[in-house]
Amino acid sequence: MRVTSQSFPADLRAQLQTLSEQQVALQKQAATGQRIHTISDDPRAIRQTLELQSEARLVEQYKSNITKVREYVDISYANISSLKKLSDRAGELATQVDKTKGKEALKAYSMEVNQLIEESVRLGNTKHRSGFLFAGTNNTSAPFTPTRDGNGKITSVAYNGNAKTITVDIAETSNVPVNFAGEGANGILKNSDSGADFIRHLIDLRDKIDAEDFTGIKGTSLSNLRKDEENFVNNFSLVGSIQSRMETASAIMERRLMALTPLISNESDADLTDTLVRLNELQNVYTAALQTGSTLLRSSLLDYLR
Numbered sequence: 001m002r003v004t005s006q007s008f009p010a011d012l013r014a015q016l017q018t019l020s021e022q023q024v025a026l027q028k029q030a031a032t033g034q035r036i037h038t039i040s041d042d043p044r045a046i047r048q049t050l051e052l053q054s055e056a057r058l059v060e061q062y063k064s065n066i067t068k069v070r071e072y073v074d075i076s077y078a079n080i081s082s083l084k085k086l087s088d089r090a091g092e093l094a095t096q097v098d099k100t101k102g103k104e105a106l107k108a109y110s111m112e113v114n115q116l117i118e119e120s121v122r123l124g125n126t127k128h129r130s131g132f133l134f135a136g137t138n139n140t141s142a143p144f145t146p147t148r149d150g151n152g153k154i155t156s157v158a159y160n161g162n163a164k165t166i167t168v169d170i171a172e173t174s175n176v177p178v179n180f181a182g183e184g185a186n187g188i189l190k191n192s193d194s195g196a197d198f199i200r201h202l203i204d205l206r207d208k209i210d211a212e213d214f215t216g217i218k219g220t221s222l223s224n225l226r227k228d229e230e231n232f233v234n235n236f237s238l239v240g241s242i243q244s245r246m247e248t249a250s251a252i253m254e255r256r257l258m259a260l261t262p263l264i265s266n267e268s269d270a271d272l273t274d275t276l277v278r279l280n281e282l283q284n285v286y287t288a289a290l291q292t293g294s295t296l297l298r299s300s301l302l303d304y305l306r
Contacts, residue, residue, distance in 0.1 A: 062249070068178070069246060071128075072133065073243055074243070075133065076180055077236075077239045080236060083123055083198065086116050086120055086198075087228050088229070090202055091222070091225045093112060094221050098214055099214055106210075117199060121146050124182055124188075124199070125142040125143060131179060136165060136179070136182070139179060141160060143159055143182045144199070145160055157199045159182055164181065165178070165180060166178045174245070186238075188231075195227045196227045
């Protein structure tokens with residue numbers, strides 16, 4: 001290839017410009033620790049990095065969802081546990097009441113059952129953050145509204161929620177409920193399938209004690225309380241299985257995130273040792289090009305006419 005004296009300066013400037021750009025790119029990599037700054041640096045790596053980062057963000061969201069759901073489910077579990085204890089105590093009182101008890105004892109039993117009713121309504125209306133736990137999806141207002149007689153005793157309770165639940169994704173193909181329905185086919189306090197109706201049955205037990213209906217207590221009341229107890233046990237199992245699923249999902253998401261982090265790093269992070277070596281080589285090449293160019297540009301035809 002024929003190189004004229006006029007083309008050499010232009011070629012030298014172009015080569016020095018290319019070397020300068022390469023040095024700037026390596027200096028940026030060394031300063032930021034990132035190998036890629038624009039799409040043109042490595043289109044394949046950019047695509048792979050974006051896909052991995054998108055998956056990592058999704059995993060982080062699942063982890064956040066699990067943390068939030070666990071909070072609600074744990075509180076629901078605690079409330080169901082408290083309701084189960086009330087149910088156990090109601091069963092004990094129904095068993096203890098008989099004809100041998102005097103008026104004062106029966107009055108004491110009735111007063112205690114009345115307190116169980118009050119506590120059941122309170123637990124049924126438990127609120128966490130901005131929503132009521134046992135109201136289904138209609139969770140902006142208290143689900144249980146009691147009606148009282150002239151003495152302030154609860155005579156009935158109206159349910160204002162619904163039988164639906166709010167679910168949250170904890171994995172790509174898995175979701176769990178954040179809250180539960182107080183009534184319905186899977187109701188916590190009233191289950192239309194099993195016949196459980198805890199607050200109604202407590203009211204009935206109190207009224208039978210007041211009426212000294214011992215036959216009704218030993219028959220209907222105890223039978224109904226057993227249905228309530230079984231319903232609470234079933235809900236214990238349900239909530240426990242949800243907690244187990246969340247523990248498993250949380251462990252899986254943690255492992256996924258740990259696996260994704262080095263993959264993202266391998267695609268986008270610069271190898272500092274290799275970068276510094278390459279930068280040093282380019283600096284030497286740049287210096288040599290300057291020196292050679294300076295020497296050649298100072299030369300002329302007169303230097304050889306002697």
